Amino acid sequence: MAKPGDLVEIVTKNKKYVGILMPKPEIIKSNTIVIKLDSGYNIGIEKKKIKKIKVIKKAKKGKKKNIKIKQSKKLPTVSILSTGGTISSKVDYKTGGTYASLTAEDFIQLEPKILKFANIRAKQIEQIMSEDMTPEHWIKIAKEVYKELNKKEVSGVVITHGTDTMHYTAAMLSFMFPKLSKPIVLVGAQRSTDRGSSDTFMNLICSVIAATQKIGEVMVCMHATTNDDFCYLHRGTKVRKMHTSRRDAFRSINQMPIAKIWPDGRIKFLINYKKPDKTNELNIKINKKVALIYVYPGINQNIIDYYLNKGYKGIVIAGTGLGHVPTYLIQKIKKAVKKGVAVCITSQCFYGRTHSFVYSNLRRLSQTGAIFCEDMLPEVAYVKLMHVLGKTKKLEKIKELMQKNIAGEINPIISKDMFLV
Amino acid sequence: MAKPGDLVEIVTKNKKYVGILMPKPEIIKSNTIVIKLDSGYNIGIEKKKIKKIKVIKKAKKGKKKNIKIKQSKKLPTVSILSTGGTISSKVDYKTGGTYASLTAEDFIQLEPKILKFANIRAKQIEQIMSEDMTPEHWIKIAKEVYKELNKKEVSGVVITHGTDTMHYTAAMLSFMFPKLSKPIVLVGAQRSTDRGSSDTFMNLICSVIAATQKIGEVMVCMHATTNDDFCYLHRGTKVRKMHTSRRDAFRSINQMPIAKIWPDGRIKFLINYKKPDKTNELNIKINKKVALIYVYPGINQNIIDYYLNKGYKGIVIAGTGLGHVPTYLIQKIKKAVKKGVAVCITSQCFYGRTHSFVYSNLRRLSQTGAIFCEDMLPEVAYVKLMHVLGKTKKLEKIKELMQKNIAGEINPIISKDMFLV
Numbered sequence: 001m002a003k004p005g006d007l008v009e010i011v012t013k014n015k016k017y018v019g020i021l022m023p024k025p026e027i028i029k030s031n032t033i034v035i036k037l038d039s040g041y042n043i044g045i046e047k048k049k050i051k052k053i054k055v056i057k058k059a060k061k062g063k064k065k066n067i068k069i070k071q072s073k074k075l076p077t078v079s080i081l082s083t084g085g086t087i088s089s090k091v092d093y094k095t096g097g098t099y100a101s102l103t104a105e106d107f108i109q110l111e112p113k114i115l116k117f118a119n120i121r122a123k124q125i126e127q128i129m130s131e132d133m134t135p136e137h138w139i140k141i142a143k144e145v146y147k148e149l150n151k152k153e154v155s156g157v158v159i160t161h162g163t164d165t166m167h168y169t170a171a172m173l174s175f176m177f178p179k180l181s182k183p184i185v186l187v188g189a190q191r192s193t194d195r196g197s198s199d200t201f202m203n204l205i206c207s208v209i210a211a212t213q214k215i216g217e218v219m220v221c222m223h224a225t226t227n228d229d230f231c232y233l234h235r236g237t238k239v240r241k242m243h244t245s246r247r248d249a250f251r252s253i254n255q256m257p258i259a260k261i262w263p264d265g266r267i268k269f270l271i272n273y274k275k276p277d278k279t280n281e282l283n284i285k286i287n288k289k290v291a292l293i294y295v296y297p298g299i300n301q302n303i304i305d306y307y308l309n310k311g312y313k314g315i316v317i318a319g320t321g322l323g324h325v326p327t328y329l330i331q332k333i334k335k336a337v338k339k340g341v342a343v344c345i346t347s348q349c350f351y352g353r354t355h356s357f358v359y360s361n362l363r364r365l366s367q368t369g370a371i372f373c374e375d376m377l378p379e380v381a382y383v384k385l386m387h388v389l390g391k392t393k394k395l396e397k398i399k400e401l402m403q404k405n406i407a408g409e410i411n412p413i414i415s416k417d418m419f420l421v
Numbered sequence: 422m423a424k425p426g427d428l429v430e431i432v433t434k435n436k437k438y439v440g441i442l443m444p445k446p447e448i449i450k451s452n453t454i455v456i457k458l459d460s461g462y463n464i465g466i467e468k469k470k471i472k473k474i475k476v477i478k479k480a481k482k483g484k485k486k487n488i489k490i491k492q493s494k495k496l497p498t499v500s501i502l503s504t505g506g507t508i509s510s511k512v513d514y515k516t517g518g519t520y521a522s523l524t525a526e527d528f529i530q531l532e533p534k535i536l537k538f539a540n541i542r543a544k545q546i547e548q549i550m551s552e553d554m555t556p557e558h559w560i561k562i563a564k565e566v567y568k569e570l571n572k573k574e575v576s577g578v579v580i581t582h583g584t585d586t587m588h589y590t591a592a593m594l595s596f597m598f599p600k601l602s603k604p605i606v607l608v609g610a611q612r613s614t615d616r617g618s619s620d621t622f623m624n625l626i627c628s629v630i631a632a633t634q635k636i637g638e639v640m641v642c643m644h645a646t647t648n649d650d651f652c653y654l655h656r657g658t659k660v661r662k663m664h665t666s667r668r669d670a671f672r673s674i675n676q677m678p679i680a681k682i683w684p685d686g687r688i689k690f691l692i693n694y695k696k697p698d699k700t701n702e703l704n705i706k707i708n709k710k711v712a713l714i715y716v717y718p719g720i721n722q723n724i725i726d727y728y729l730n731k732g733y734k735g736i737v738i739a740g741t742g743l744g745h746v747p748t749y750l751i752q753k754i755k756k757a758v759k760k761g762v763a764v765c766i767t768s769q770c771f772y773g774r775t776h777s778f779v780y781s782n783l784r785r786l787s788q789t790g791a792i793f794c795e796d797m798l799p800e801v802a803y804v805k806l807m808h809v810l811g812k813t814k815k816l817e818k819i820k821e822l823m824q825k826n827i828a829g830e831i832n833p834i835i836s837k838d839m840f841l842v
Contacts, residue, residue: 131741131748131782133718134719165717241742241770242771243773244742244768244770245743249770249772292715294713294739295552296589297554298709299712321552321584321662321665324550326552326555349662349665349670351665351667352665361552361553
């Protein structure tokens with residue numbers, strides 16, 4: 001009898017499948033067998049289509065290795081703070097799904113090679129999948145990071161994080177640390193560590209290497225391609241998850257990544273980056289009453305009012321194209337701005353720059369007092385507006401700060417004495 | 422004295438700029454001069470920074486050419502229906518912005534080369550920028566297209582359209598025409614026709630060529646690269662505007678474009694496409710009570726209730742990663758489904774496939790009855806759900822139709838007798 005964990009061959013009328021037999025998930029129809037393919041994907045096969053199940057190899061019980069962690073005086077020290085996510089998840093043998101479970105110390109056992117590049121400290125500060133991150137978590141993480149940054153012996157901080165909202169967290173931390181004496185590197189995995197195709201190992205090594213560099217920025221370190229060749233180090237305010245499952249899901253938007261990092265320790269810088277400040281400055285004062293709205297043909301015209309009535313202080317709009325909204329929303333935006341609510345315009349195209357002058361409707365929108373956010377990503381404008389509203393309630397000042405580059409979120413336009421219209 | 426339309430050289434302390442002097446826009450600060458660079462972009466330069474303005478060439482008055490349109494019995498006939506947008510816009514010399522103005526007949530005068538490939542019929546059916554498209558416009562456009570399709574002498578229909586929401590319209594038309602005997606090709610321009618860098622001309626030629634092909638699909642035809650070399654013909658349900666201003670802004674997502682088209686008439690097919698049906702079938706019955714919500718960390722937990730209270734019958738969620746929502750929304754979604762509201766899950770990554778089984782939270786979300794939309798784009802799921810709700814109110818049937826490929830919006834998974842979990 002085949003048992004979960006066994007390598008099996010399943011024969012159907014049309015095909016043969018080889019994979020690890022998975023424990024039966026709660027909510028898959030009971031007439032289904034699930035196996036994990038060599039590719040790392042799980043597939044379900046209807047029982048009635050199965051002609052034969054053959055056990056190729058019985059499961060063997062895993063043995064946890066005890067690796068002795070040697071400290072080296074020659075190496076820098078990196079703090080790994082774990083928050084949860086796929087990078088610290090394993091298969092839940094009750095449901096057959098994956099869930100967050102590894103603690104920070106486990107990472108060293110998982111990938112001992114990281115000790116070639118740094119002495120590792122580790123602390124588990126949170127244990128959630130990243131879809132459940134909230135602004136409160138960002139504050140908590142920032143405080144923990146700040147503690148590590150202020151330790152003299154620490155060269156940089158790695159934060160392991162679920163990938164779904166890693167770019168939101170990276171952007172918020174970029175604004176929360178106006179001064180940084182050491183790098184902050186967020187890292188995640190698209191495939192859990194129990195999969196052959198897991199990106200955990202290389203991402204982890206490269207993030208530790210990144211955390212030993214002299215960089216004063218918050219960054220995201222993830223697979224650059226679908227191969228295990230090198231990672232990209234992305235600016236925290238210029239990166240977005242652009243694929244649901246590929247290992248190279250994270251892409252720098254509107255600029256190049258900061259660097260390429262190879263797991264053997266080589267690093268190649270691709271653009272200019274911020275050098276470390278002498279001190280660290282933490283600013284966690286944010287206003288959470290900010291909403292993010294993507295517009296589309298037929299969007300309910302009262303959606304702006306909904307947030308006004310709820311006492312929201314800021315609204316980021318992901319407009320179409322250069323930053324358009326349906327004309328019937330312009331009056332609503334005008335009303336919001338008159339009430340003192342900051343309305344910021346970004347583009348759902350993601351690539352490219354918003355523009356407040358090209359078309360008559362954009363001019364009308366701009367005349368309401370809506371703030372065009374240059375080439376900022378909607379997600380980045382969302383967290384930045386929370387940050388800016390934590391500093392000031394004056395619309396003029398909010399506009400000035402939103403349109404000023406604070407943490408690499410806005411690229412300059414061609415020349416200093418002109419602006420694109 | 423330099424006048425609007427003159428080619429001028431403007432000298433500042435740091436640099437020289439050469440371009441066409443633009444009429445002063447209403448809302449640009451009055452201390453600014455605006456010129457149109459050779460690149461097609463307008464720039465504003467503060468007057469106080471200007472050392473000198475030199476007129477290089479005075480503006481000459483344009484002369485409208487009268488082109489005699491010859492009909493050729495050897496050529497197929499293409500109907501161009503114009504709806505507005507940049508492709509039919511020119512500079513408004515009052516505001517300095519661009520506005521929609523050209524009628525369909527003007528296109529022939531604009532680019533006479535289209536007559537090499539087809540006899541042209543033209544009709545202006547709408548005159549709006551695409552941010553103002555609504556479901557009502559989609560119905561109107563579909564009816565007009567249907568009339569053209571049923572004319573024996575017409576080989577295909579080209580719809581000129583603003584680019585901002587062109588992919589929404591293309592997707593909706595894909596569902597509104599379950600049977601198509603001729604191709605429907607949407608075309609737009611990222612740069613207005615008065616710019617040197619305008620993509621109007623090549624896009625228009627290639628769209629006419631596309632409309633003469635034996636294809637039974639709704640497609641989008643736009644620049645493939647930033648050069649004027651060839652266009653891509655995208656499937657209407659698999660395309661998205663991915664850049665605010667570049668001419669190659671439209672990208673096929675999760676699959677290859679249908680074809681490459683060169684302006685000299687060559688066409689190279691890249692994937693399989695639907696052959697023409699014998700007849701045309703129009704189904705304009707849609708339910709507009711559908712909302713599209715992008716989730717993010719900190720999203721208001723009552724947003725689902727807002728739409729329930731407004732009597733919405735369908736909600737499409739653009740989740741994070743594989744289709745996640747913050748856990749606190751899962752109960753809200755459960756409530757919506759219990760009320761008979763269809764909740765559909767897509768991903769804000771755009772690339773890749775949603776997944777209802779990989780993580781515990783996804784399983785919980787799936788158990789609420791939420792419908793995972795495979796590799797469908799959020800915008801496409803939004804218009805498809807309107808279409809499906811026009812057919813049925815039964816959740817089981819809605820689920821079946823949403824997860825079934827109707828118009829190329831869902832790519833199949835590896836093999837017939839298995840499914841990815």
